[in-house]
């Protein structure tokens with residue numbers, strides 16, 4: 001899990017500055033099935049990695065030429081060659097699941113533009129009461145007291161309007177028998193006044209190839225600071241979890257203190 005840092009605000013507004021990334025799922029090797037496949041085809045294979053993502057990507061690549069057997073190179077060499085040659089389709093077999101919290105609706109709007117190799121499930125503002133929502137304050141605003149004061153006033157006004165509208169609309173739809181439906185009708189209309197900064201939560205599933213592309217676009221100096229923080233945090237998790245797939249990235253700190261990731265093997 002990457003670290004969180006919810007910043008308190010003397011006004012009582014719940015302000016968050018950094019995303020939290022929870023790695024909640026990853027693959028396991030079905031060892032029986034792998035052994036059956038090798039036996040049925042008269043093959044022996046002794047991979048030198050036990051990391052499922054790395055092993056699965058290598059196995060997928062080896063099926064292409066049925067190039068199993070003793071005396072093969074290391075997994076690091078094999079996947080290094082995949083990265084260098086750009087044969088990235090075998091990386092699509094390695095998959096991770098994350099829950100990302102402490103991020104704004106701005107962030108998720110940018111994130112979900114990544115379609116190939118990604119799956120999403122996001123907190124519903126139609127069902128969930130946002131009366132006590134947290135808000136993501138951009139660093140550039142938080143670092144300047146006057147900008148911060150303007151931002152806090154705008155957020156409080158928007159949240160106040162949401163609460164009033166949700167209350168009024170619940171009364172308007174009170175005749176509807178289903179309380180769930182009544183609340184949904186009220187909240188789906190009231191949410192229209194919530195700002196981009198409203199905190200959200202999103203479950204993300206993605207494969208290694210898609211994640212590499214995401215990191216290259218979003219852990220870049222051209223990307224917005226919030227998504228860049230998330231992309232570098234995800235890279236940190238992945239480079240520890242599967243170094244033979246993500247170990248080629250170098251994290252560099254820019255003059256403004258923000259970080260970017262670079263690689264010599266773009267868009268494999």
Ligand SMILES: Cc1cc2nc3c(=O)[nH]c(=O)nc-3n(C[C@H](O)[C@H](O)[C@H](O)COP(=O)(O)OP(=O)(O)OC[C@H]3O[C@@H](n4cnc5c(N)ncnc54)[C@H](O)[C@@H]3O)c2cc1C
Pocket residue numbers: 113114115116213214217218222223224
């Ligand atoms: C710095 C920055 C600024 C941006 N500014 C804007 C902006 O102002 N406005 C805006 O609308 N968007 C903007 N975007 C979003 C951008 O245009 C992409 O939508 C987003 O980065 C997702 O990347 P992708 O298109 O590579 O899609 P992914 O889903 O990540 O796809 C990965 C790759 O798969 C292939 N692929 C995916 N889908 C298709 C398809 N349907 N057909 C053919 N090939 C496909 C492509 O090769 C693609 O690169 C910005 C992105 C960045 C990083």
